[in-house]
Amino acid sequence: xxxxxxxxxxxxxxxxxxxxxxxxxxxxxxxxxxxxxxxxxxxxxxxxxxxxxxxxxxxxxxxxxxxxxxxxxxxxxxxxxxxxxxxxxxxxxxxxxxxxxxxxxxxxxxx
Amino acid sequence: xxxxxxxxxxxxxxxxxxxxxxxxxxxxxxxxxxxxxxxxxxxxxxxxxxxxxxxxxxxxxxxxxxxxxxxxxxxxxxxxxxxxxxxxxxxxxxxxxxxxxxxxxxxxxxxxxx
Numbered sequence: 001x002x003x004x005x006x007x008x009x010x011x012x013x014x015x016x017x018x019x020x021x022x023x024x025x026x027x028x029x030x031x032x033x034x035x036x037x038x039x040x041x042x043x044x045x046x047x048x049x050x051x052x053x054x055x056x057x058x059x060x061x062x063x064x065x066x067x068x069x070x071x072x073x074x075x076x077x078x079x080x081x082x083x084x085x086x087x088x089x090x091x092x093x094x095x096x097x098x099x100x101x102x103x104x105x106x107x108x109x110x111x
Numbered sequence: 112x113x114x115x116x117x118x119x120x121x122x123x124x125x126x127x128x129x130x131x132x133x134x135x136x137x138x139x140x141x142x143x144x145x146x147x148x149x150x151x152x153x154x155x156x157x158x159x160x161x162x163x164x165x166x167x168x169x170x171x172x173x174x175x176x177x178x179x180x181x182x183x184x185x186x187x188x189x190x191x192x193x194x195x196x197x198x199x200x201x202x203x204x205x206x207x208x209x210x211x212x213x214x215x216x217x218x219x220x221x222x223x224x225x
Contacts, residue, residue, distance in 0.1 A: 036216075045216065089193075101156075
């Protein structure tokens with residue numbers, strides 16, 4: 001039972017353009033959503049988060065949008081840079097405070 | 112930022128042996144640490160929650176006798192894969208909860224059981 005899904009395993013974007021990574025979830029009781037970035041041979045690092053009571057959170061080039069009615073969140077990176085190339089995981093926090101992760105999307109930003 | 116270190120980062124062992132993986136919070140005390148397992152192209156699956164000074168809480172389907180977790184101090188949690196078999200080969204990642212509640216992840220440990 002995959003409660004958090006990232007249906008695109010990979011995404012390729014040209015440098016300077018917008019990268020949009022998507023995430024869908026099934027549990028309406030999730031109260032907090034996070035995005036993590038992971039480079040090969042390293043652990044995930046926190047990128048940006050959003051509370052379930054908000055629909056947008058912005059931090060520099062990164063913006064996360066939350067659509068609760070559609071149970072969908074997305075991460076926008078603009079402008080995309082080659083250093084953004086990594087695997088991005090979305091995660092949702094359940095009522096017990098545990099994080100449920102998606103499968104990850106590998107972003108490749110080409111110069 | 113806070114640093115969490117895992118050791119070893121890569122281990123190969125023979126089937127039937129036990130392997131211990133360490134997770135250390137280097138510059139903060141973590142009363143709670145988490146152990147995850149990741150198969151290729153799949154999500155991080157929470158295995159257990161490790162609380163300092165008490166027994167770990169295991170997720171459904173995770174064998175506690177197979178995956179022994181010890182959280183003996185505020186900076187160290189260990190995961191021991193006992194009597195490892197090839198199906199235990201995976202990428203194991205720990206995370207530690209900082210004082211602000213933020214999670215910091217280790218670099219991960221890749222286990223290959225021959």
